Amino acid sequence: xxxxxxxxxxxxxxxxxxEGYLNNDLGExxxxxxxxxxxxxxxxxxxxxxDSKIVNSIGASILIEIIEQxxxxxxxxVLCELAPIIEKTFxxxxxxxxxxxxxxxxxxxxxxx
Amino acid sequence: xxxxxxxxxxxxxxxxxxxxxxxxxxxxxxxxxxxxEKSAEISMALIEACINAFEHSETKEDIYIHFIxxxxxxxxxxxxxxxxxxxxxxxxxxxxxxxxxxERKRGxxxxxxxxxxxxxxxxxxxTGTTLTMVKKKTDNE
Numbered sequence: 001x002x003x004x005x006x007x008x009x010x011x012x013x014x015x016x017x018x019e020g021y022l023n024n025d026l027g028e029x030x031x032x033x034x035x036x037x038x039x040x041x042x043x044x045x046x047x048x049x050x051d052s053k054i055v056n057s058i059g060a061s062i063l064i065e066i067i068e069q070x071x072x073x074x075x076x077x078v079l080c081e082l083a084p085i086i087e088k089t090f091x092x093x094x095x096x097x098x099x100x101x102x103x104x105x106x107x108x109x110x111x112x113x
Numbered sequence: 114x115x116x117x118x119x120x121x122x123x124x125x126x127x128x129x130x131x132x133x134x135x136x137x138x139x140x141x142x143x144x145x146x147x148x149x150e151k152s153a154e155i156s157m158a159l160i161e162a163c164i165n166a167f168e169h170s171e172t173k174e175d176i177y178i179h180f181i182x183x184x185x186x187x188x189x190x191x192x193x194x195x196x197x198x199x200x201x202x203x204x205x206x207x208x209x210x211x212x213x214x215x216e217r218k219r220g221x222x223x224x225x226x227x228x229x230x231x232x233x234x235x236x237x238x239x240t241g242t243t244l245t246m247v248k249k250k251t252d253n254e
Contacts, residue, residue, distance in 0.1 A: 001129065021132065054135070056160050057221035064211060064218045071213060085153035092228045093221055094208030 002026040005051065007033060009042070013078075013112050015105065017048040022055040022086075027062030034066050043075035046108050050081035055089060067098045076100075080108040120180040124163065126173055131163035134178050138189070141180045145187060145250060154229040155187065155248050161222035162191040162244050170195020170242060184250070186231070191244045197237040 002020030009015070014037045016030060034045055045066070049055075067077050080102040082090070090096050102108035122137055124130045135156040142152035159178075166176045172195035181188040205224045210216050227233050230246040237243070 021129065023129065054132075054156070054160070056131070056164060057225060058164065058219060061218040061221065064208070068213055083153075084150065085157050088154075088229075089157055089225060092225055093206075097208065098212060 013044045015046045019051040022052045022059035024058045027059035046078045053083045117183045122178040124176045131160045158226045158229040165222045166193040186249045194241040200235045
């Protein structure tokens with residue numbers, strides 16, 4: 001129903017691409033993979049939500065936990081390809097104060113270079 | 114007087130059942146000719162209302178959702194038979210209080226519902242809660 005469909009390292013950015021409902025389960029999957037990459041020294045993470053058109057606040061809350069973990073290592077979380085309602089939800093929560101949002105993955109990678 | 118048409122759902126407290134509610138709200142929104150933006154806002158608010166009913170009502174009993182269609186707006190009632198709550202006692206969250214602190218990261222549901230819908234009201238006591246939320250069909254009504 002919802003899963004991580006791709007994880008790539010592009011220009012020192014860990015790109016995590018998801019599919020489906022960003023709920024508790026998918027949020028925890030993202031957190032797990034983020035921790036794994038942090039342990040190997042990575043600090044910059046891009047989550048591509050192109051194929052996740054729906055979110056709940058529990059999934060979004062897990063992103064706050066990831067932001068905290070990255071703050072501890074001077075890292076950064078970036079998001080791209082958000083459906084308008086997801087972007088609006090993250091704005092209402094104030095999440096976008098703590099992570100940049102890009103229209104496309106290419107723009108995000110360029111912006112992080 | 115003409116009775117407003119309504120759609121009624123009964124949801125068991127099972128994982129991801131909120132998506133059954135959003136599927137229905139999308140059909141109702143389309144029927145009412147609501148914009149995609151409004152339809153998405155309704156779905157998001159409904160997800161949060163269902164999660165609140167599933168998690169915070171502390172009930173294993175089914176949740177009832179009524180969609181009431183009128184010419185001017187869509188009214189959605191989310192009804193649970195749980196323990197009830199005092200909405201005035203709930204502090205709306207602030208992300209600055211959550212990032213880098215020991216504060217629980219969750220607790221956004223009510224705030225999101227209030228921001229995404231045109232009006233929100235609660236009736237709650239120890240026998241359950243009815244959340245009523247309204248989306249106007251057009252912004253100038």
